[in-house]
Amino acid sequence: METIYPGRYRHxxxxxxxxxxxxxxxxxxxxxxxxxxxxxxxxxWVRPKAMFLEAVVVGGRAVLRFEPVISIEVWxxxxxxxxxxxxxxxxxxxxxxxxxxxxxxxxxxxxxGFACRTSTCFKGKCGSCLVKVDGQxxxxxxxLINPGAKVVIEPSAKFKLIRDVVVDFSxxxxxxxxxEQR
Amino acid sequence: MxxxxxxxxxxxxxxxxxxGLRAALAAAESDAAVIVxxxxxxxxxxxxxxxxxxxxxxxxxxxxxxxxxxxxxxxxYHLGDQNLAQALAEDACAxxxxxxxxxxxxxxxxxGSFALGQFPGQSRPRNLVIRxxxxxxxxxxxxxxxxxxxxxLLEDFFVTGLVTAGRTGERQVAGALGLNLKTGVLTLIKxxxxxMATGGCQWLWxxxxxxxxxxxxxxxxxxxxxxxxVDMEMMLYCVAAFS
Numbered sequence: 001m002e003t004i005y006p007g008r009y010r011h012x013x014x015x016x017x018x019x020x021x022x023x024x025x026x027x028x029x030x031x032x033x034x035x036x037x038x039x040x041x042x043x044x045w046v047r048p049k050a051m052f053l054e055a056v057v058v059g060g061r062a063v064l065r066f067e068p069v070i071s072i073e074v075w076x077x078x079x080x081x082x083x084x085x086x087x088x089x090x091x092x093x094x095x096x097x098x099x100x101x102x103x104x105x106x107x108x109x110x111x112x113g114f115a116c117r118t119s120t121c122f123k124g125k126c127g128s129c130l131v132k133v134d135g136q137x138x139x140x141x142x143x144l145i146n147p148g149a150k151v152v153i154e155p156s157a158k159f160k161l162i163r164d165v166v167v168d169f170s171x172x173x174x175x176x177x178x179x180e181q182r
Numbered sequence: 183m184x185x186x187x188x189x190x191x192x193x194x195x196x197x198x199x200x201x202g203l204r205a206a207l208a209a210a211e212s213d214a215a216v217i218v219x220x221x222x223x224x225x226x227x228x229x230x231x232x233x234x235x236x237x238x239x240x241x242x243x244x245x246x247x248x249x250x251x252x253x254x255x256x257x258x259y260h261l262g263d264q265n266l267a268q269a270l271a272e273d274a275c276a277x278x279x280x281x282x283x284x285x286x287x288x289x290x291x292x293x294g295s296f297a298l299g300q301f302p303g304q305s306r307p308r309n310l311v312i313r314x315x316x317x318x319x320x321x322x323x324x325x326x327x328x329x330x331x332x333x334x335l336l337e338d339f340f341v342t343g344l345v346t347a348g349r350t351g352e353r354q355v356a357g358a359l360g361l362n363l364k365t366g367v368l369t370l371i372k373x374x375x376x377x378m379a380t381g382g383c384q385w386l387w388x389x390x391x392x393x394x395x396x397x398x399x400x401x402x403x404x405x406x407x408x409x410x411x412v413d414m415e416m417m418l419y420c421v422a423a424f425s
Contacts, residue, residue: 119227169223
């Protein structure tokens with residue numbers, strides 16, 4: 001059966017829940033999902049896994065009862081603002097792990113003003129997808145983020161910022177670290 | 183959107199992969215002023231970087247350009263353009279030596295000769311290995327271009343089309359229009375000659391192992407400007423696995 005990723009899920013009625021994990025029923029060995037409401041009394045619930053994963057019909061359309069979402073906090077900065085900026089939150093529903101580059105493209109779909117690079121070799125080789133993921137310099141095309149997870153994406157600190165998460169690779173910053181020039 | 187910047191050069195090269203950077207060096211060596219544009223950062227985007235770094239040239243004592251030509255035509259089921267295959271076979275050794283001059287390193291044997299592997303389809307060992315693969319190739323060529331004062335690299339510059347000039351019926355390509363992605367400035371580049379050195383269009387297919395840059399922009403611009411395209415059905419994939 002499908003993997004249950006821990007983390008944030010959206011109920012089809014709009015409320016959010018945090019999945020804590022999978023559990024087994026001590027008497028029947030049935031798989032259960034343990035989760036907490038992220039509203040009201042923050043109640044703790046269990047539900048059979050098969051039922052947790054099923055689709056319900058709403059207005060004639062099948063939708064997931066619980067859909068995992070990836071929560072993204074992404075750096076926004078105008079050109080020429082020299083480090084001045086802020087974090088903006090986005091949410092991308094996905095039942096599969098997605099690469100950081102895919103997430104950035106999805107953020108761009110949600111907000112066309114968001115600037116990110118699009119060149120992707122999908123092999124972690126070329127290097128133009130360099131960003132900071134949860135504080136670490138990372139090649140975004142090969143870094144996968146699980147459904148339900150939260151991720152913070154910032155521009156690389158090794159090069160001069162152009163806008164949002166895009167840096168100018170022809171202008172390395174003096175970070176004391178050796179920067180590979182190609 | 184208004185054109186707010188105009189640049190002029192002798193030779194405009196569109197695309198800074200292996201082909202574009204090599205063309206830029208050749209033009210600069212013939213005393214031309216060169217502008218090279220690339221839609222991503224040079225050396226950090228494009229298709230050449232993902233190449234494994236094999237290159238064929240008939241250096242083996244029992245090999246010859248004739249063997250190379252015959253192998254190429256035979257393995258291609260006689261579909262290949264024989265003029266192109268001949269140019270490839272005859273010039274390959276000289277081009278390898280050019281690359282060495284530009285700082286590209288090939289694997290060598292203990293006695294200093296090129297280390298040659300024999301790949302499927304080769305009747306003699308003919309495969310040279312570039313150190314660092316496609317990245318090794320591009321980074322050496324890019325370094326040479328950056329050092330050359332006759333060459334201006336415009337990185338993060340997205341060409342949006344070719345421009346033509348001249349009387350009806352005699353129109354010729356006279357440059358290109360493009361967007362400087364760093365500044366948002368729409369730029370006209372006037373050039374006496376334009377070299378289209380952009381990549382393929384593998385992203386026409388839903389499933390591909392090619393980098394996301396392979397969208398065939400240059401092929402389309404050339405076609406719109408009146409160029410004749412050949413062998414568009416010959417799409418290169420390097421398939422390592424099926425599932």
